[in-house]
Amino acid sequence: MKYRTWRKAELHCHLDGAIRPATADELARQQQLDLPRPLRLVAPPDCPSQAAYIAYFDDAIAVLQTAAALERAAFELGVDSAGENIDYLEVRWAPRLHVRGGLTVPEVITAVLGGLAAAPLRAVAIVCAMRQHSVEENIALAKEAGRFAGRGVVGFDLAGDEVRYSAAPQARAFEAARAAGLRLTCHAGEAGEPSSVEEALALGVERIAHGVLGARVPAIVQRIRTEGVVLDLCPTANWKCKAVAVWWYRDQLSLGTPPQSPALVMDPAMVAAAQQDQVVKQRRTAVRPMLDVMRVRPRRRPVATREPAALVPGR
Numbered sequence: 619m620k621y622r623t624w625r626k627a628e629l630h631c632h633l634d635g636a637i638r639p640a641t642a643d644e645l646a647r648q649q650q651l652d653l654p655r656p657l658r659l660v661a662p663p664d665c666p667s668q669a670a671y672i673a674y675f676d677d678a679i680a681v682l683q684t685a686a687a688l689e690r691a692a693f694e695l696g697v698d699s700a701g702e703n704i705d706y707l708e709v710r711w712a713p714r715l716h717v718r719g720g721l722t723v724p725e726v727i728t729a730v731l732g733g734l735a736a737a738p739l740r741a742v743a744i745v746c747a748m749r750q751h752s753v754e755e756n757i758a759l760a761k762e763a764g765r766f767a768g769r770g771v772v773g774f775d776l777a778g779d780e781v782r783y784s785a786a787p788q789a790r791a792f793e794a795a796r797a798a799g800l801r802l803t804c805h806a807g808e809a810g811e812p813s814s815v816e817e818a819l820a821l822g823v824e825r826i827a828h829g830v831l832g833a834r835v836p837a838i839v840q841r842i843r844t845e846g847v848v849l850d851l852c853p854t855a856n857w858k859c860k861a862v863a864v865w866w867y868r869d870q871l872s873l874g875t876p877p878q879s880p881a882l883v884m885d886p887a888m889v890a891a892a893q894q895d896q897v898v899k900q901r902r903t904a905v906r907p908m909l910d911v912m913r914v915r916p917r918r919r920p921v922a923t924r925e926p927a928a929l930v931p932g933r
């Protein structure tokens with residue numbers, strides 16, 4: 619498929635959602651973890667909910683509780699991404715989910731940055747706070763992650779179950795992240811109500827992970843446009859979580875927020891559906907405008923290094 623030959627930016631990639639299955643198996647064996655086999659690493663197409671979908675991160679998180687495992691997973695993700703012709707990679711994950719084995723949050727971040735630095739592409743990190751964690755815990759995370767601003771960590775995100783946990787109570791964590799020099803994004807609009815997108819906008823984010831449910835409310839769509847907020851969409855995830863039907867992307871590309879995840883064309887079932895709906899065909903023209911948006915838009919003051927601005931110099 620020609621898609622593989624395109625030069626790409628990966629803006630929405632979860633470290634714990636992209637571990638090589640063979641590596642996860644090996645790490646589970648090495649650490650003698652009591653996990654059901656085969657490991658649950660790939661969510662099925664018929665997930666009943668976003669919460670059920672998120673549960674497919676659990677086994678990967680379980681094997682990534684040591685610095686060596688985190689560094690290896692980050693490095694291999696960089697290698698695999700470069701192999702897909704991705705030359706700018708933003709990797710996100712939730713450091714506070716990786717401290718069960720005794721690591722501190724700075725140690726977790728250091729390990730991941732070490733792996734990314736050794737990878738054969740430009741790779742930076744986005745730190746995810748979790749919706750189910752208290753705002754005090756996420757403020758502490760923001761401050762710790764902020765110490766890596768300019769040294770590999772570029773952004774602060776919020777992830778987790780949108781139905782059970784609102785983003786609004788996390789406002790002070792986002793303020794702390796901004797004060798620490800991080801740019802802001804938030805998972806929203808993949809489950810629950812369209813208002814979750816408004817909650818994310820109220821946090822002052824410049825990108826929203828997904829945001830698809832916001833398309834149901836014209837006022838939210840207009841606000842996304844006028845505020846210049848970029849949506850990094852993951853069609854396969856949105857489809858599996860039942861946020862949208864596959865045809866949704868065909869009709870909504872006029873938003874100027876194209877499908878972004880390589881998973882779109884890596885998932886055979888999604889490929890078949892997408893080909894019917896010509897989603898893949900439309901991606902070709904949609905990706906470049908997104909990169910242009912990323913390149914020119916510092917809504918907040920930029921962090922010091924490895925900005926999307928460095929992505930496409932002279933191209």
Ligand SMILES: [Zn+2]
Nearest residue numbers: 630632805827
């Ligand atoms: Zn995500």
